[in-house]
Amino acid sequence: MNIALWTVTALLSAAYLGGGVAILALPKERFRAVHPNWHYVDEFSPWFLKVLGVIKLLAVAGLLLPPAFDVAPTLVPLAAGGLVLLMTGAVTVRIVREEWSIALGDLLFLGMAAFVAWGRLGPEPLGGWTCG
Template identity: 50%
Template sequence: MDVALWIVAGVLAVAYLLGGGGKVVVPKEKIFAFGPSAHWVEDFSAGGVKTIGSLEVLAAIGLILPAVLDIAPVLVPIAAAGLVVLMTGAAITRIRRREFKYVAADFVYLALAGFVAWGRFGPESFTA
């Protein structure tokens, strides 16, 4: 299970590093132009979008770096739990906007982050 947790954490880290990094550096108007899946930015200020992106980048770093460096590895499940909260908000935003076909992806990311949080807080904890 340790290998599965590393793989999922790695995939999530890459996805959130790229996605969050994009939100940090790309203006809100250009994000909106990416297509219907990005129209959620209408509900947030430019600063709010950048904040979400920053949280995603920090979570991506937190999923990998603490365990690799063996410095406060408890941050790995905390980062994963933070992503669960973030993706819950994303799903709520999509549901409120009636963007139901995009909610499935949010739930997949939520489930994967939940798996990492559960695994690293529980059976495959770095402190065990």
């Protein structure tokens, strides 16, 4: 179980690190040109997209830094829970925009984040901390 949790955490971290850096580094128009299927950027202002990028990078930090430094292990399930909330919003936007195939991908990321949150709260907590 621990190996599965670490694998999913690594995949989530890589995806959100790339997404966060892309949103922060590229202006809205350039981001849209690089990612033509990601129409959601049309719905939001540039400052909101920058905040979204920061949130993604903070989630990556919350997933990786606590176990790396053996500090505040409760941040891992909280960061994963934050990603669940973020992806709930993403799926909602995709459904409203009727982007069904992309919504399925977002649901996959939502499920992965939920798995990490559940796994680190229950069966495989970090640092001996458990919710139950």
